[in-house]
Amino acid sequence: MLRIHNTLAREKQDFTPIRPGEVRMYVCGMTVYDYCHLGHARVMVVFDMVRRWLRASGLRVTYVRNITDIDDKIIRRAVENGESIGALTGRFIGYMDEDAAALGVQKPDHEPRATHYVPQMQDMIGRLEKNGLAYRTAEGDVNYAVRRFPGYGRLSGKSLDELRAGERVEVDTGKGDPLDFVLWKAAKDAEPEEVKWDSPWGRGRPGWHIECSAMGCTLLGETFDIHGGGQDLQFPHHENEIAQTEGATGKRFVNTWMHNGFVRVDDEKMSKSLGNFFTIREILKVFDAEVVRFFILRAHYRSPLNYSDTHMNDARLALTRLYTALKGVPPGAVDVDWSLPHAQRFKAAMDDDFGTPEAVAVLFEMANEANRGNPALAVQLRALGGVLGLLQRDPQEFLQSGPAQAGGGLSEAEIAERIQARLDARKAKDYAEADRIRKALAEAGVLLEDGPGGTSWRRA
RNA sequence: GGCGCGGUAGCAAAGCGGUUAUGCAGAGGACUGCAAAUCCUUGUAGGCCGGUUCGACUCCGGCCCGCGCCUCCA
Numbered sequence: 239m240l241r242i243h244n245t246l247a248r249e250k251q252d253f254t255p256i257r258p259g260e261v262r263m264y265v266c267g268m269t270v271y272d273y274c275h276l277g278h279a280r281v282m283v284v285f286d287m288v289r290r291w292l293r294a295s296g297l298r299v300t301y302v303r304n305i306t307d308i309d310d311k312i313i314r315r316a317v318e319n320g321e322s323i324g325a326l327t328g329r330f331i332g333y334m335d336e337d338a339a340a341l342g343v344q345k346p347d348h349e350p351r352a353t354h355y356v357p358q359m360q361d362m363i364g365r366l367e368k369n370g371l372a373y374r375t376a377e378g379d380v381n382y383a384v385r386r387f388p389g390y391g392r393l394s395g396k397s398l399d400e401l402r403a404g405e406r407v408e409v410d411t412g413k414g415d416p417l418d419f420v421l422w423k424a425a426k427d428a429e430p431e432e433v434k435w436d437s438p439w440g441r442g443r444p445g446w447h448i449e450c451s452a453m454g455c456t457l458l459g460e461t462f463d464i465h466g467g468g469q470d471l472q473f474p475h476h477e478n479e480i481a482q483t484e485g486a487t488g489k490r491f492v493n494t495w496m497h498n499g500f501v502r503v504d505d506e507k508m509s510k511s512l513g514n515f516f517t518i519r520e521i522l523k524v525f526d527a528e529v530v531r532f533f534i535l536r537a538h539y540r541s542p543l544n545y546s547d548t549h550m551n552d553a554r555l556a557l558t559r560l561y562t563a564l565k566g567v568p569p570g571a572v573d574v575d576w577s578l579p580h581a582q583r584f585k586a587a588m589d590d591d592f593g594t595p596e597a598v599a600v601l602f603e604m605a606n607e608a609n610r611g612n613p614a615l616a617v618q619l620r621a622l623g624g625v626l627g628l629l630q631r632d633p634q635e636f637l638q639s640g641p642a643q644a645g646g647g648l649s650e651a652e653i654a655e656r657i658q659a660r661l662d663a664r665k666a667k668d669y670a671e672a673d674r675i676r677k678a679l680a681e682a683g684v685l686l687e688d689g690p691g692g693t694s695w696r697r698a
Numbered sequence: 699g700g701c702g703c704g705g706u707a708g709c710a711a712a713g714c715g716g717u718u719a720u721g722c723a724g725a726g727g728a729c730u731g732c733a734a735a736u737c738c739u740u741g742u743a744g745g746c747c748g749g750u751u752c753g754a755c756u757c758c759g760g761c762c763c764g765c766g767c768c769u770c771c772a
Contacts, residue, residue, distance in 0.1 A: 239715080248702090268770075272772090281772045307732085311770075394767075400700050401768055448768090468772030469703095475771095498772075499703090505764075509771055537711070542704085542765075549720095552710060556721045562735065597711045599720035609736055667730060676733070687734045696735090 239587045240295060240628040242464075245472060245495040248394055250591050253494065255463055260298045262458040263289065264492075266450060266467035267349070267473065269306040270330040271315040271450060273339045273345070275515040276530075276545055277508050283531055284498045284539040285466050286343040288625060291588050292573075303346040305331060309352050309446055313433055323432045326363065337518040340527040340638040346361075348457050356435050359444045359452040363421045363437075365486040373411035376698045378424030380439050386585045387481045393495060394473035401473075419478055420445040447478040454479075466480050466496040470509075496534050498539045505544065516545065526624075526626065526639060529554045535594045535626055556602075557636075558696075560572045560623070563605035564633040576619045580604050584622055594626065640683065640697030648682050652667045657686065657693050 240253040257262050268278055285303070290298045290359045306312075309328040315324045338345075352359075363380055366372040371386050384390050384398065390395050401417055425434045425441040426665045434441045453652030454462065460483070467476065476495065483491040501508045508515045517671075521530060524547075533553040574581055582599055587596035601623060608616035648656075656675055663671040676686050683698045 267724080268772080269770095277772045279772090282715090284772095309770090348763055396702080396768070434762080469766075473727055473767060474769085500772080502765085502768075507766070511769095511771060540703090541711085544710085549730065550724050555723095556710095559735095561722075565735095590713085591714075596719075599712070602720055607738090611737095667731080675733065680734095685734060688730075694735095 239378065240292075242494050242496065243590055243591045244493075246492075246499050248395065250354070251494070255297060256323050256461065256493065256651065259296070259301070261292050261464065262302075262462035263292075263464040263466065264304070264450070264454045264458055264462065264469065265346075265465070266471050267303040267305055268330075269309055269311065269590070270327045270336055271333060271502075271518040272310040272435070272510075273519055274334050275508065275510070276500075276521060277515065278334075279337070279341055279500055279530060280501050280534050280539075280543060281466075281468055282338050282343045282628075283341055285496075286341075287539075287594065288464075288496070288592060289344070289536060290625060290627060291592060294625045295443060295589075300348075300458060302348045302350065302454065303347045304312050304351055304450060305334075305351045306446070307351045307447065307480070308443060309432060317430070317493045320653045322432065333519070337522075341518070342523060342529050343527065344627075345636070350453040352444070352453070352459060355453050355456065356537070358456050359448045360422075360435075360437050361441075362448060362452050362482065362486045363444075366482065369485060371481075372421055377412055378440055379412070379420050380422035380443070381418045382421055382478070382485075383414055383483060387485050388482070390417075390481055391477065393480055396473070397692075400597065401491075418448060419474065421448050421482070435647065446480055447475055447547045451479050451482040451491075454491075455483060460489050460491070462492060462508075464494045464496060465492040466498070468608050468616050469497045469499055473488060496539075499542045501543045501545055503545050509564045520549075522591050525550050525554065526636070528631070528636070529557055532557045532628060534599075535628070536598045538595050539592055551647070557582060560601060560605055560619070560629060561631075561633045563608045563616055564620055564629060565637075567613070567620055567633070569632065571624070571640060572617050572621045573685045574625065575618055581618065581622060584625075585675065597622075597626065605677060634694070637696035648679075648684060653679065653684055655697055657695065660686070661693065 241250045242392045243250045263285075265281065268274060289299050289301050307584070312323060312327060316323045319326060355603060363372060366382065367380070371383055372380050373383055374380055391401065398417060421444070422437060423442050424439070424441050426441065433443050435443060454465070463575065465476070466487065498531065503514045503516070506512065506514060518530070530600050533550055534543065536553065536556070576582065576585065580603065584597045584600045587593040601619060604615050604619040608619055619631050656679055660672045660675040663669070664677065679686060679695070680698070684695050685698050687694050687696070
């Protein structure tokens with residue numbers, strides 16, 4: 239039985255899909271005006287893992303991850319760059335797709351873009367207005383009246399008074415309550431025509447929160463199973479999504495809310511506002527993409543994840559051990575044998591709120607047993623790794639791959655040449671020369687391993 | 699100020715009321731021409747103070763420290 243930590247309940251709960259055998263899941267994705275950073279990588283990888291595990295559990299999954307392609311920051315950036323919104327967002331969607339693919343993240347079933355769902359958002363705002371939950375301001379905006387929605391604050395565990403809005407931020411005038419948020423923004427003259435839509439409330443554009451409510455309902459129905467995102471979206475974004483959707487439909491919006499922990503740098507949250515973020519592309523110049531995925535998955539999704547070169551290197555070494563155990567395993571996909579004790583422990587770990595750290599620990603125990611002379615276990619190790627989206631490459635390819643600067647610029651042909659020279663020296667019992675060659679290669683980041691089948695090499 | 703999360707061995711990171719987590723690093727040994735990889739052996743970790751219990755890292759309370767949210771942010 240799968241158990242999931244539900245933010246709404248603040249505890250792990252048995253997970254029962256609304257429709258038997260089927261899971262509908264929505265995750266808040268990227269705002270596309272810049273490159274994805276490691277924090278985005280974590281969301282993508284974590285929920286990719288969740289989706290894979292649900293599938294491995296025999297469930298049919300419909301996975302939606304939205305793309306926010308209209309908001310203040312996008313407009314500002316496009317104006318700065320002197321390009322259209324569409325050109326800017328299109329470009330960064332392309333980069334995002336590349337990053338996701340590198341990290342082994344499978345395409346969601348739907349990747350709705352906010353700009354394609356404006357009519358649905360308007361429809362929902364209309365319903366909110368009809369239900370007495372929305373009001374117009376003097377500026378022509380439409381706001382949500384938070385005080386009129388009884389459950390407001392349930393997800394973040396705060397009462398309206400506790401939130402004490404205005405303490406850290408100046409309150410917009412025209413709001414009935416400081417926590418009221420905008421559903422529809424009236425167009426401003428300075429804004430590009432591209433961001434102006436006709437509506438019953440005049441020309442304008444949607445507020446940020448409404449897109450997820452509208453797209454979620456359109457693609458997954460008014461009530462669905464899982465909604466996820468980064469911890470920072472819990473309040474106010476997800477709180478507002480609940481208020482909007484339930485305020486419009488009168489039905490429960492989402493059963494299970496999942497929030498992944500932050501990536502940190504030097505024990506501080508990695509964020510755009512702090513400017514201490516690393517983009518995925520930067521990291522991939524130095525570390526293998528699978529190492530990044532492994533680094534993310536070896537921590538629990540709700541824990542903070544501290545990024546540093548040392549930790550990444552640690553992860554790289556650990557993954558190397560796994561791939562080393564896979565050497566000699568014939569290629570080809572193999573089904574997991576769930577009757578195996580290891581597989582059962584893996585499953586128990588995953589069923590307990592996606593316990594990837596423990597599941598990974600099982601992988602290492604399998605590597606150990608495989609190394610002790612149980613090649614069948616190595617085959618299962620790879621199969622189980624595949625459930626997490628890991629260990630599917632040719633071991634030699636992984637072991638010989640490395641950062642561009644590794645290898646001291648030596649090509650594979652040059653390496654092979656030197657290995658042969660060393661073999662000749664060894665044959666002539668000129669061990670001093672053989673060791674000299676090996677040392678030189680080691681200094682270039684290439685390690686040699688003499689085995690029964692000859693000499694193989696890998697990157698340090 | 700309000701709300702919430704966490705403090706585990708050199709580093710990273712889990713589960714668990716009593717039995718080896720796991721990985722990296724370290725020490726010793728096997729193997730090897732020497733190495734590497736691998737295997738074997740090896741670490742009396744659980745912020746502090748109380749309480750519950752036959753027994754607590756694991757439950758309860760207090761304290762200290764760190765972090766997050768309360769504002770755009772994954």
